[in-house]
Amino acid sequence: MADWQIDLIKVVFIWVWALLIAVVMTWVERRASAMMQDRLGPNRAGPFGLLQPLADGIKLFTKEDIMPEKARKILFLLGPPLFALPAFSAYAVVPFGDKIVLGGKEIILQVSDVNIGFLYVLALGAIGVYGMVIGGWASNSKYSILGGLRATAQLISYEVPMGLALLTIVLLYGTFSLREMVLLQQGTFLGFLPNWGIFKQPLGFIIFLVAAYAEANRVPFDLPECESELVTGYHTEYGSMNLGLYLFGEYVNLGTLAAITVSLFFGGWTLPYVDMSKFLGPVAYGVASFMVFFIKQAFFLFLFVWVRWTVPRFRYDQLMGLGWKALIPLGLVNLFVTALLVQLTI
Amino acid sequence: MPRRPVVKKEYTLGERVYLVEIAKGLGLTWKHFVFNIKASFRKGPHTVPTCWQYPEDRREIAPIFRGAHMLMLNNKAQELCVGCGMCAKACPAKCITVKRGKRAEGEEAKYAGKTYSASFQIDMLRCIFCGNCESACPKNALVLGPGYELAEYDMESCIYDKKKLLANYHQAKAEGKLKPPKKPVPVDAPPAPKKPAAKKATAAAKTAPKKAAGEAKTEKAEEKSAK
């Protein structure tokens, strides 16, 4: 196989994987939320209701595409793809496994190991907000425009603490590449803990997680689309598959953020205390490393759902207060302390 | 009324940090989650305790529930209804239409009384399920039964005729959901114990004109319905 063929296969695999996660997540969200609220959730379509996402997809595809009369037509249609595409693209730098040997060739399980790693993810997250802004503005509706407005303010507020939390990680590992970071998290820390980012940077992890929830527009920070005030915010006027793209992009975003969290703070595909490559064949090792990564990612995806159905929504001033008055000072202090420690230990 | 002063709650540090409280909340939802996951693996349609999966899994209804009407039969499978029209008069929504017919020779096995209802219609779209018809019925022939699935595809089938009302009875009987009769059935009941003659006479004097008036009114109603 030529190199470009391998790359193509990797791209297709990651695309399908991202789609599959988003599809299953819609089901998990509804069933798990039902279970947390003493309900049952959709259980009629297929076994355990597993075909419900399919039914939803058919519904969204076959619905009439309604465009508001006074909407800006081109921008209105541009919004959803501009939201969904960056979400998908961010998967390109996710290291979803170590390496696998197929046909005598060693394949690294990552689409591209760029040396700017998660900066790329951050940049795409920033681009994603334009999808919401355009959608909200082009709809020419008060709810949509307020949703878009909130999305912009929220994004620029929470990108700062997120960047600060990530900077501490960069200080710690001395690289931007996600794959190198995961490789540096093997072994143990202080003799008994796994050498994971969370044990070295607990405060950084909390700041990152909170900022990630805000970036993904997830409860408790889903103010751009909060139902009780703005109907559904920036995608109020959307219907059929345009709406589907927005909802889908959100779940793909969740998958990306969970994958980044796992790679940065939870050792990616590595298992603590055990080196899988010693007693597994080259093919089995590749699959096993992917499975380990997937299980860790699945936990964080579930955490997104779990938190959503536990915590009520923040008020807007509380959101801004938390971002600017709590997370940014904390992040700065954390950065300073980490820099000092790194400087002293080197 | 004196207004109570608004006491501003001071949060402790642990509460202001959010994280501890969020962790507590997560614990609570996790408890529910695990409980319901375990419950959903139980057998039968009724798994999660708070959730009835309707078509397979129905709630118990009270024995005196007032649902779809039914026309009762007695032990010998005779229709109890005599077509008197008391129910039609008692109905506040005016949704009952009764037509009386005289029992012909050879129909004794079918009807208990000397007269019977030739047609009996209840407009379920207008019925308010008050139960006045049930208490007005002198023969305990009309009873509001246990049926509550009243949705139909067109308006015509919402007007219950005699066939449907009898079918309701048979269904309720098959399911064992018939109500216990409230008052003793006059036809089959043993004669009431003798009362002092004076009292009985006054009682008869009181009831007789009423009865007559009632009958007259039913006749009028019949005439109306005939028109």
Add this chain to the structure above:
Amino acid sequence: MDLYFIVFAIMAVGAGLFTITAKDALPSALGLLTVFIALSALYLHLHAPLIAIFQVSIYAGAILVLVVFVIMLLITPDEDLENVQKNMSYRILGAFLGSYLIAVLAIGTKGVKDLLHQQTLPDGFGHPALIGDMFFKQYLLHFEVASVLLLVALVAAIYLAKKNI
């Protein structure tokens, strides 16, 4: 001239033209976004991924988001900017600033003659670590001057926001 450069250069110039000619504020801002993205693609082509990513995450992701925020706060989709655009004083000011920028660019073309012969890239060119090294060893003064400038802006912003300190 290779195809990659031509495509993104045309994209950048076209989007730039759209930015200054668009009637509405938000499409104009989106034109600017396209310019930034095309520029970052050109940086990638020049083996400078870090600069490319900063171009996207800082200019497109932070500064332009602020611009868009202000646009959405002040201008509804029904309005257009024709009244503002017809204002003569704005036009004169714009012409003045534009000519100044063009003059700066013209001075910059002085360095073109260095690019005429084939360049050899130093080892590990464009790696984030190398850029950091350069910032803190070779160009420390420039870096610190820029940070002081930002600090001044920050203090000024706080002063404006809080009337009585």
